[in-house]
Each structure stands twice: as structure tokens, then as C-alpha cells.
Amino acid sequence: MDITRLTIAPLLIIAALLLTTETSAQPAAPAPGPAGPINLTAILEKGGQFTTFIHLLNITQVGSQVNIQVNSSSEGMTVFAPTDNAFQNLKPGTLNKLSADEQVKLILYHVSPKFYSLDDLLSVSNPVRTQASGRDNGVYGLNFTGQANQVNVSTGYVETRVSNPLRQQRPLAVYVVDMVLLPGEMFGEHKLSPVAPAPKSPSSGVSDDSNSTKKAAASPADKSGSCERKVGLGFVLGLVFLCLKFLF
Incomplete structure (x- = not known):
């Protein structure tokens, strides 16, 4: 019998047992933690x-509303x-002319209260409601067309x-x-804040013509009265001279 083999065999068995014990003693890798809440600003x-x-999004607080709701x-x-270039391509003063409420409505118009993939947008029923629509589906909607x-x-x-798409995974796309999505209700023919027409001046041309007409209509009567007064004065003076002639 080979004594060397008898010596090595137990050693190999002991080494295998030690390795098995060490491997089982190692802590298991921690499981991945739950994903944090979705943040629209971080995505942008x-x-x-x-x-x-x-x-x-920050000054109108729409960003916070989206984060909470989504x-x-x-x-x-x-x-x-819209990209920064989209805003730069607006006419100067476009945003400044809007009231605070209109600015909020403009940003809400860029948010739809439902998740849509690009494929969904190709087959969606128009118009699509936005956060600016409120309870009325007929206003502040978006229309989608296209193919492929x-x-x-x-x-x-x-x-x-x-x-x-910066993100196309439920619950947020x-x-x-x-281009900045300018709603027709705000920037089209039917504006939210139409410019009131300037009031007519009391000294307008119409009033002047009317006064002139009245003056022109009154002038013949004035002339007639003046002539009658002159004739009456001449008749009285004639009688006075006639009486003086008989007296003297």
C-alpha cells in the first residue's frame, strides 16, 4: 500500500471541507433597493x-404637481x-404678455394626464385632453397625426x-x-385677453360735422331775424322825423 496516497487523501478531504465552509460563510449580495420616485426636472x-x-415648470409649480401625480x-x-431653441424662436415678449394664470395654463397645456407611447399617439382619438383642459374635453386639446x-x-x-423620447416607460413619457405648443384658444382668433377697442373721443369728426350742420341749419333763421330788426328800426326813425317836420 502506498503510504503517500494514504496521507494526501485525508488532506484533500479536509481542504475541500474548509473551502465549502468558507464559501457558505460569505454573506449574500444585498438585493437591489426600490427605485426612487420619478422626478421630471431630473429627467429634463x-x-x-x-x-x-x-x-x-418651477415658477408655475406645474413640475411639482406632475411629480406628485405621476x-x-x-x-x-x-x-x-419644448427645447430652449423653441422658446428663443417665439416672438419677443410673447411670454411676458401673458398673465400669471395664462402662463400656468400654457405649461399645463404641455402635459397630458395619461401615459401615451408613440404608437398610442398614432391611434389616439383626437383631441387629446391636457392638464389645461380641466373637466372640459372640448378646449385646450392636442391633435396627433402621422404614420410609421x-x-x-x-x-x-x-x-x-x-x-x-427622453423617457417612454410607464408611468411617465x-x-x-x-416648438412651444401655443394653444389656439390663447393665441388664435379667440384669445383669452382680447384688446379692448379704444373709446371714441367726444370731439370726433362725426360730432364736429353734426355741430357744423346744426350751425349751418340755424344760420338762415338768424339772418332773417337780423333783417327784420333792421326794417323795424328804419320804420320807427321815419315816423320820428315826420313828426318833427310837422312840429316845426
Whole structure:
């Protein structure tokens, strides 16, 4: 019998048992923790070209509303994010002319209270409600058209392409748009704040013509009265001279 083999065999068995014990003693890898709440601002900041939109989301507090609703709603939400170039292409003073309430409504118009994938937008029933629609489905809606991978959105005042999804996973979809979505109800023919017509001046041309006409109509009578007064004065003077002649 080989003594070397008898010596090595127990050693190998002992080494295997030690390795097994050491492996089982190692702690298991921790399970991944739950994902944090969805933050719209963080998604836009990662995109890198939405400074103006982020600013408007903050000052109108629409961003906070979206974060709360998207983390608690089963319907999800869809956001259409205009780029900084989209805001720069607006006519100067466009945003400054809006009241605080109108600015809020404009930003709410870029948010739909339901999750839509690009495929959903191709087959959706128009118009699609936005957060600006409130309970009335007939106003402040968006209309979507297109085919294949191209989707266009129309407000009734502007139309642009929906592209580059920053996020397309329930419960939130965020799409890039190259134009600010200006609602027709606010910027079209039927504006929220129409300019009131200037009041007519009391000294307008119509009034002057009317006064002139009245003066012109009254002038013949004035002339007639003046002539009658002159004739009466001449008759009286004639009688006075006639009486003086007989006296002297």
C-alpha cells in the first residue's frame, strides 16, 4: 500500500471541507433597493436643453404637481418638452404678455394626464385632453397625426413633430418638441385677453360735422331775424322825423 496516497487523501478531504465552509460563510449580495420616485426636472436636466422649460415648470409649480401625480396615479402622464431653441424662436415678449394664470395654463397645456407611447399617439382619438383642459374635453386639446415612426402634434395654431423620447416607460413619457405648443384658444382668433377697442373721443369728426350742420341749419333763421330788426328800426326813425317836420 502506498503510504503517500494514504496521507494526501485525508488532506484533500479536509481542504475541500474548509473551502465549502468558507464559501457558505460569505454573506449574500444585498438585493437591489426600490427605485426612487420619478422626478421630471431630473429627467429634463439630464436632457441638457430644457433650461427655460424647467424654469417655467418651477415658477408655475406645474413640475411639482406632475411629480406628485405621476407617482400616485395609475393613468400615468405624458409631457411634451419644448427645447430652449423653441422658446428663443417665439416672438419677443410673447411670454411676458401673458398673465400669471395664462402662463400656468400654457405649461399645463404641455402635459397630458395619461401615459401615451408613440404608437398610442398614432391611434389616439383626437383631441387629446391636457392638464389645461380641466373637466372640459372640448378646449385646450392636442391633435396627433402621422404614420410609421413620425408623429406630429397640432394645437390649432402651431404644428410640430414629436421626437426623441427622453423617457417612454410607464408611468411617465417625456417627448421633445421643437416648438412651444401655443394653444389656439390663447393665441388664435379667440384669445383669452382680447384688446379692448379704444373709446371714441367726444370731439370726433362725426360730432364736429353734426355741430357744423346744426350751425349751418340755424344760420338762415338768424339772418332773417337780423333783417327784420333792421326794417323795424328804419320804420320807427321815419315816423320820428315826420313828426318833427310837422312840429316845426
